[in-house]
Amino acid sequence: MWPSLSLSALWLAACAVAAGSDTGSTNEEGIRSIPLRTHTLNPPYLDSDMQSRWFDFGGDTVIRADKYIRLTPDRGSREGWIFSRVPLTATNWEIEVEFQIHGNGNLHGDGFAMWLTKQRATPGPVFGSTDRFEGLGIFFDTYKNNRPGTVFPYVMAMVGDGTKTYDKANDGKDNEYMGCSARGIRNANVRTKARLTYFQDKSLKLEIQYKAEDQWELCFETNEPPTIPSVAYLGFSAETGELSDNHDIISVSTKNLYDTKRADGSANRAGASKGKDKRPVKQVEKKGSWGWFFFKLILFCGVLGGGYLGYTAWRAQKRSHRF
Incomplete structure (x- = not known):
């Protein structure tokens, strides 16, 4: 007993x-946000057993508990990744990631990616992760291969269906969903951040902070968002080739979003349609x-x-x- x-x-x-x-x-705006601990990363990143409860990491990734998760060092032919252990199943969400892309050389590459895909923890040729993915990839591309008229670094989204291949030779141009130039995102003088906001069937928006603190630049936005798999893992990966950079993840904050005004408005409209009945409606x-x-x-x-x-x-x- x-x-x-x-x-x-x-x-x-x-x-x-x-x-x-x-x-x-x-x-x-009436948007309620609830933190999702399962998809959040902050120093020291690891527990007493030198493991992360909610994320796996591999490749050349190095974790310095007081500063960063370094996906690749500023050395050639390296790749690293970190992926959530459980899928992100929230219908509406916001992911804010603080990162750093920096190095000593004038020539640098290749960049890093943010993933929301069915596949997880699978190394490959697309910024250190697998090709022919199913889901959403956001690529922070710092090296220009062949995209005339495009200013680099370039941030681009690609929606994969499990069969599409990322065309590295042309920086993914043929399968680009949306994107923007982000000159100054490398070796920035302020903290660099990206904020991806998604409301299922309603909107997808990417904002970037790299010019000044609390100044968010709109990269892209659409009211006809792609369908993201209901079971999608959050991950980050990076790679270097002949050229290199440090690709660091500083923190990740993920929140579940709920539009309270939309819910109230729906209730109000439902009540207004019954205008003949003036009795107060009992709240349940x-x-x-x-x-x-x-x-x-x-x-x-x-x-x-x-x-x-x-x-x-x-x-x-x-x-x-x-x-």
Whole structure:
């Protein structure tokens, strides 16, 4: 039998964990964001066993716990990757990554990629990861092979269906979904960041910070976004060839997004369509709402508390029978 102290500690710990869940925040546009720990990376990156609970890494990747995850060093013919262990299954999300592309040479390459694909942790020829991928790839390409009239570094998105091949000789031009030039993204004087925001069937937007702090440049945006696999792993990879650079991931922040205004607006429109009925509509808490969450929390703690009291009463009764 457990001692009463252990059961009491278990009860308090369970309540503390449940009550301490991050409920996120809501911005002025009514978009509520809830952090996803499973797809977030911050120093020191690794646990006491020198492993990451939520990410795998390989190739030439080196992790310096106080500073960066270096996908490749500034040396030729290197490649490295880091991928989430669990898929990103949120319907709407925002991924913000801080990174650095830097080196000493005037000639440099090749760049790094951000992935949301069915495949994971598979080295290959596309910025250090596999070709013929299924999902979305965002390429931060620093070396120009053959794209006349295009200013490099160039940031480009490609949507793979499992059969398309990335044409490295022409910097992926034939299969480009959207993209933008980002001169100054390498050896930048400010922290370089990319923010990818996705609302299923509604929008996809990529913004980049590299000119000034808190100044976001719109790279591309569409109201007809591609379909991203429902099971897609978040990853980053990089490669160097004859030319090289340091490709560092500093941090990754992923959030689940929820449009509160859209939900309220839908409810309001539904109520307005029944204009003849002027009676107030009774508000019902739906499963998944915060009211329902706290109700379940109180119920959960109540059950544990009742069990604890019953157990202590049983112990006291049993002790009294001994005399």
